[in-house]
Amino acid sequence: MDRAQAPSPAAAPLSPPAVAADSTATPVASLRGAALSYGDRVLWQDLDLDVWPGEFLAVLGPNGSGKTSLLRVLLGRQQPTAGALTVLGHPPRRGGRHIGYVPQQKSLPAHTMLRARDLVRLGLEGHRWGLPLTPGTARRRVDELLESVGATSYADVPVGRLSGGEQQRVRIAQALATDPRILLCDEPLLSLDLQHQRTVTALVDRRRRTASTAVVFVTHEINPVLGLVDRVLYLARGGHRIGPPDEVMTTSALSRLYGTHVDVVRVHGRIVVVGAPDAVPVHHPTGGPNGGGRP
Numbered sequence: 001m002d003r004a005q006a007p008s009p010a011a012a013p014l015s016p017p018a019v020a021a022d023s024t025a026t027p028v029a030s031l032r033g034a035a036l037s038y039g040d041r042v043l044w045q046d047l048d049l050d051v052w053p054g055e056f057l058a059v060l061g062p063n064g065s066g067k068t069s070l071l072r073v074l075l076g077r078q079q080p081t082a083g084a085l086t087v088l089g090h091p092p093r094r095g096g097r098h099i100g101y102v103p104q105q106k107s108l109p110a111h112t113m114l115r116a117r118d119l120v121r122l123g124l125e126g127h128r129w130g131l132p133l134t135p136g137t138a139r140r141r142v143d144e145l146l147e148s149v150g151a152t153s154y155a156d157v158p159v160g161r162l163s164g165g166e167q168q169r170v171r172i173a174q175a176l177a178t179d180p181r182i183l184l185c186d187e188p189l190l191s192l193d194l195q196h197q198r199t200v201t202a203l204v205d206r207r208r209r210t211a212s213t214a215v216v217f218v219t220h221e222i223n224p225v226l227g228l229v230d231r232v233l234y235l236a237r238g239g240h241r242i243g244p245p246d247e248v249m250t251t252s253a254l255s256r257l258y259g260t261h262v263d264v265v266r267v268h269g270r271i272v273v274v275g276a277p278d279a280v281p282v283h284h285p286t287g288g289p290n291g292g293g294r295p
């Protein structure tokens with residue numbers, strides 16, 4: 001598939017989704033012509049995207065398609081190879097304020113003695129500028145954050161002893177400590193059972209509804225968040241497709257993106273993708289007029 005046939009990567013910035021119907025809203029993150037390559041391997045390119053306050057953007061794609069790398073770019077931990085990018089009106093930089101990050105879940109070592117409240121406190125202190133919080137204020141804020149995710153009962157338990165789902169709640173409390181206007185979540189549902197998946201998605205959804213925090217949610221599985229998603233950004237083979245789930249999660253859209261026939265079927269309200277290649281073949285640009293075609 002060459003670039004002329006590439007699935008219409010948004011050529012112009014997209015309109016705010018319904019959730020951001022306020023015409024005066026400004027995007028919390030904007031990418032124009034953004035690209036990321038490692039060596040001659042293009043993960044994504046020509047990415048034009050505005051993320052709106054209160055929007056729930058799901059980022060999908062096979063292993064190695066560059067989902068985590070996109071979050072790293074938004075966090076200022078990775079420079080895009082091309083294009084322009086702003087987050088909360090500025091070029092992203094490490095430790096930026098009002099950006100919450102829930103990293104990909106790795107079980108915390110069993111011997112970790114940090115308690116749940118210590119992790120949340122780190123989130124609170126790590127992002128503060130100016131005068132430090134008084135101990136009483138910090139403690140109250142930590143308690144509020146733990147309560148907001150239903151983690152009060154294990155606030156003083158070392159996190160290494162918590163279950164995966166409990167640890168995930170604490171991570172979300174930590175991410176909310178920055179009072180984020182954009183919340184970046186990297187596969188927060190991984191290895192959680194259905195009940196914990198529901199809890200985590202409900203927490204994230206509540207935050208965006210009560211505080212208009214934009215959510216960029218990397219996931220392998222759209223079904224647990226299907227009812228919440230405003231738009232999908234699907235990355236594959238160095239290309240991408242952006243739009244509402246009904247436009248992106250279709251046989252024709254994903255077949256074009258993958259360059260091979262892929263079936264997308266809906267069964268009992270769930271979306272099942274059949275035949276998508278698991279991993280991303282390495283893509284070498286040929287250096288054509290649009291920055292490189294496909295092999």
Ligand SMILES: Nc1ncnc2c1ncn2[C@@H]1O[C@H](COP(=O)(O)OP(=O)(O)OP(=O)(O)O)[C@@H](O)[C@H]1O
Nearest residue numbers: 038039043061062063064065066067068069070220
């Ligand atoms: N610093 C780096 N240098 C070179 N290659 C890298 C670097 N960081 C990531 N990669 C490669 O870029 C590709 C995309 O990685 P990334 O973690 O963004 O993918 P992903 O879509 O999040 O994958 P997964 O679904 O498996 O988590 C991977 O093949 C990875 O090995």
